[in-house]
Amino acid sequence: MNRDLIKFLAFATLILATPQVLSGSYLMNVLLFVGIHTMLAIGLNLLLGYAGQISLGHAGFFGLGAYLSGILTATYGWNPWLAMPLAASVVGGLAFLIGFPILKLKGHYLAMATLGMGIIMYIIFNETIGLTGGPSGLSGIPAISIGSLAFDSDQKNFYLIWSFTLGMTLLTLNLTNSRIGRALRAVHDSEVAAQVLGINARLLKVQIFALSAVISSIAGTLYAHTMTFISPTSFGFNFSVELLTMVVIGGLGSIYGSFLGAALLTLLPEFLRGAQDYDIIIYGALLMVMVKYMPGGLVRGVPDLFRKLLKKRGARHA
Amino acid sequence: MLRLKKINTYYGKVHALKNVTLFLAEGEIVTLIGANGAGKTTILNTISGVIPASSGEVLFNDCQVTALPPDRIVRLGISQVPEGRQVFKPLSVEDNLDLGAYLRYINGESKVSIREDMVQVFNLFPLLQERRKQLAGTMSGGEQQMLAIGRALMAKPKLLLLDEPSMGLAPLIVQEIFRVLNQLRQENGTTILLVEQNARAALKLADRGYVLETGKIILEGSSVELMENADVKRAYLGKDRGLP
Numbered sequence: 001m002n003r004d005l006i007k008f009l010a011f012a013t014l015i016l017a018t019p020q021v022l023s024g025s026y027l028m029n030v031l032l033f034v035g036i037h038t039m040l041a042i043g044l045n046l047l048l049g050y051a052g053q054i055s056l057g058h059a060g061f062f063g064l065g066a067y068l069s070g071i072l073t074a075t076y077g078w079n080p081w082l083a084m085p086l087a088a089s090v091v092g093g094l095a096f097l098i099g100f101p102i103l104k105l106k107g108h109y110l111a112m113a114t115l116g117m118g119i120i121m122y123i124i125f126n127e128t129i130g131l132t133g134g135p136s137g138l139s140g141i142p143a144i145s146i147g148s149l150a151f152d153s154d155q156k157n158f159y160l161i162w163s164f165t166l167g168m169t170l171l172t173l174n175l176t177n178s179r180i181g182r183a184l185r186a187v188h189d190s191e192v193a194a195q196v197l198g199i200n201a202r203l204l205k206v207q208i209f210a211l212s213a214v215i216s217s218i219a220g221t222l223y224a225h226t227m228t229f230i231s232p233t234s235f236g237f238n239f240s241v242e243l244l245t246m247v248v249i250g251g252l253g254s255i256y257g258s259f260l261g262a263a264l265l266t267l268l269p270e271f272l273r274g275a276q277d278y279d280i281i282i283y284g285a286l287l288m289v290m291v292k293y294m295p296g297g298l299v300r301g302v303p304d305l306f307r308k309l310l311k312k313r314g315a316r317h318a
Numbered sequence: 319m320l321r322l323k324k325i326n327t328y329y330g331k332v333h334a335l336k337n338v339t340l341f342l343a344e345g346e347i348v349t350l351i352g353a354n355g356a357g358k359t360t361i362l363n364t365i366s367g368v369i370p371a372s373s374g375e376v377l378f379n380d381c382q383v384t385a386l387p388p389d390r391i392v393r394l395g396i397s398q399v400p401e402g403r404q405v406f407k408p409l410s411v412e413d414n415l416d417l418g419a420y421l422r423y424i425n426g427e428s429k430v431s432i433r434e435d436m437v438q439v440f441n442l443f444p445l446l447q448e449r450r451k452q453l454a455g456t457m458s459g460g461e462q463q464m465l466a467i468g469r470a471l472m473a474k475p476k477l478l479l480l481d482e483p484s485m486g487l488a489p490l491i492v493q494e495i496f497r498v499l500n501q502l503r504q505e506n507g508t509t510i511l512l513v514e515q516n517a518r519a520a521l522k523l524a525d526r527g528y529v530l531e532t533g534k535i536i537l538e539g540s541s542v543e544l545m546e547n548a549d550v551k552r553a554y555l556g557k558d559r560g561l562p
Contacts, residue, residue, distance in 0.1 A: 179416075179420065179423050179424075182409065182413055182416060182417055183417065183420060185406065185408065185409060186406050186409070186417050189406045189407060189408060189409070190400075190404045190406065192368060192400055192404065193400050193404035193405070193406065194417075195366075195368060195388040195389070196366050196368065196388055196392065196397070196398040196400055196470075197392065197397075197417055197418055197420055197421075197469065197470075197473065198388070198389045198392030198393060198420055198421040198473060199389065199417075199420055200387065200388075200389045
């Protein structure tokens with residue numbers, strides 16, 4: 001556990017030091033998204049990487065969190081600090097209720113059911129115009145503040161978002177290293193065997209589904225208050241797939257992998273901007289190459305690559 | 319200790335168990351023998367709650383346990399070693415054993431007493447101690463079977479349900495596993511319901527047996543009686559009645 005804590009502290013220090021280097025640049029803004037995406041990827045990874053259950057509808061939970069606190073604060077004048085837990089409990093409760101029937105399904109069928117769930121939420125964001133503003137979006141969402149300190153610049157928001165992301169990282173690291181983490185991996189590997197050991201597999205799956213929805217909702221709240229404007233397009237099917245890609249590219253069943261996947265998929269489009277219209281082709285090709293040569297994700301693939309390179313150099317010197 | 323009364327179990331439309339009635343007394347080893355598809359595994363899955371019966375009763379120490387979910391059944395003291403071992407391959411031997419004690423952790427039992435039981439398992443299967451940190455999936459079939467049994471024992475069961483522990487294993491390892499089962503009965507008084515295709519070995523170990531055919535119990539008796547029975551000999555022990 002001690003080694004894990006040192007690893008985490010090193011990670012946190014590295015993250016919190018970046019504004020010193022990048023302060024004021026456009027990249028600061030991108031790093032906000034890396035933080036939010038990391039949180040989302042961690043949430044989805046709990047479900048997909050640990051419990052082995054797919055979801056193609058997580059963008060819906062993200063959107064629901066964003067809209068709930070957006071509406072409560074912009075339309076009804078609530079304090080964001082109250083809206084956030086309320087949104088998270090509503091989303092968690094909803095996920096719990098949805099989870100019971102649909103997590104009975106497996107594989108492709110579960111993918112279809114969660115896909116449907118995401119699409120329904122997307123339609124609701126679009127059609128309940130009186131509440132959400134519909135396709136033209138919801139604006140005027142206030143920034144989060146503590147006393148007189150308002151989180152209204154990229155730099156301030158960076159610390160706000162990343163303290164949540166790092167907190168979430170620590171929490172999930174603890175969870176996955178615990179008895180519950182072991183039970184999740186057991187359910188992933190063989191549900192029958194897990195059941196006959198007394199693990200209530202069904203309840204556990206639903207609980208983890210709800211937890212990952214809560215994490216997505218909190219990310220949604222932070223997103224809404226950082227952007228101060230939200231519209232349905234950010235919460236559609238495409239984004240659910242992007243989240244899934246982050247988790248797989250980063251490494252299933254690894255919390256730090258989720259960070260790597262989120263960082264890569266968020267930063268890559270920025271760096272490929274120079275390639276203009278070809279960026280999407282390069283992006284797609286890179287993903288294919290990575291899945292082919294790093295099936296364990298970046299978190300396992302990159303160290304492997306280094307080891308191979310070192311070996312080659314060693315062989316040449318000998 | 320365990321009593322099944324007129325159990326009927328279905329897989330969709332398939333009638334897998336037809337009016338199965340059987341019992342186990344405390345401290346007994348009872349075996350279920352029968353061909354593939356006779357319903358042996360289904361009986362175990364019905365008892366453990368994985369596939370609930372559609373009619374009939376399962377009584378454990380005179381308590382109704384028929385409709386209970388699997389985790390409640392384990393809580394009551396029935397552990398199943400599932401068919402084909404089903405160890406958690408990506409997890410270490412130690413983690414697998416820890417998972418066996420999952421409910422005890424949840425009930426807040428002390429880590430010390432769970433550790434002690436792990437030592438007990440290592441005493442039964444010294445090989446597992448050597449491989450403590452190894453991933454279960456990298457071990458041989460025999461070692462995985464030992465792990466699967468050890469894992470079930472970590473729940474401290476009063477009744478152990480074993481599903482074909484000899485499947486695909488070398489005769490020497492089967493012997494070793496059966497020796498441990500015997501030791502369990504003698505030292506801990508564990509009651510065992512053993513499903514086997516290897517009828518000869520099973521009957522040698524067991525006190526009594528039931529013969530199952532297409533979902534029905536067609537024969538029951540002490541192991542000695544069954545071993546002497548002409549039909550059992552011909553069908554399950556590979557002894558022909560002799561050509562004329």
